[in-house]
Structures are given as structure tokens and as C-alpha cells.
Amino acid sequence: MRIQVEQDGGFAHIPGLAGPTVVDTESLPSDRAAELEAAVRRADFGAAASLAVTPAPGSADQRTITVTIDGDGPSRRITVVEPIGDAGLRALVDRVLATAREA
Numbered sequence: 001m002r003i004q005v006e007q008d009g010g011f012a013h014i015p016g017l018a019g020p021t022v023v024d025t026e027s028l029p030s031d032r033a034a035e036l037e038a039a040v041r042r043a044d045f046g047a048a049a050s051l052a053v054t055p056a057p058g059s060a061d062q063r064t065i066t067v068t069i070d071g072d073g074p075s076r077r078i079t080v081v082e083p084i085g086d087a088g089l090r091a092l093v094d095r096v097l098a099t100a101r102e103a
Contacts, residue, residue: 043091
């Protein structure tokens with residue numbers, strides 16, 4: 001399973017320096033892969049979709065997070081504004097970012 005997290009916007013955001021964070025569970029040890037795949041299952045993309053709003057006009061400092069999941073059934077993609085209101089989706093984003101830092 002391939003999980004991608006893209007962060008856009010926010011204070012002092014420099015697009016050329018901020019690339020997406022990608023984690024492929026097939027390249028991880030089995031226990032770490034299982035943790036991430038479980039986090040994907042816990043993230044309720046349907047409920048989070050109701051939180052997927054466009055930043056208000058003039059809110060240049062507002063950060064958006066886009067999460068894309070490939071390889072576990074149909075591809076899923078959602079963009080939400082921070083702070084992420086869905087606990088499962090927030091946990092998934094945090095876990096992906098932590099896994100990428102550790103690698």
C-alpha cells in the first residue's frame with residue numbers, strides 16, 4: 001500500500017522545498033506495515049470528507065493536508081484543512097510523517 005501526505009500552505013510555506021511524504025508499506029518491516037495499514041482502516045474517509053472544506057478567502061496561513069491511498073482497493077484521496085477534525089485521519093497523517101522521518 002502506498003500512502004502519500006502532501007502539506008500545502010501555512011505560514012512561510014515554500015512550495016519548492018515542500019514535497020509530498022510517501023510511505024510504501026511493502027518496503028517496511030511487517031510490524032510497521034501492519035500498523036500503518038491498520039491506521040488506514042481506522043481513518044474514516046467518508047466522515048473526513050464532510051470536514052474537507054476550502055480555506056476561507058484571505059486565510060493565506062491556512063494549511064491543507066492531502067492524503068492519497070493507493071494499492072488497497074480503489075484509490076482514495078482527501079484534502080482537509082488543519083486542524084484535522086477526524087481523529088483517525090489525524091492519527092494516520094501523524095503516523096505516516098513519523099514513519100518517513102524514521103526511515
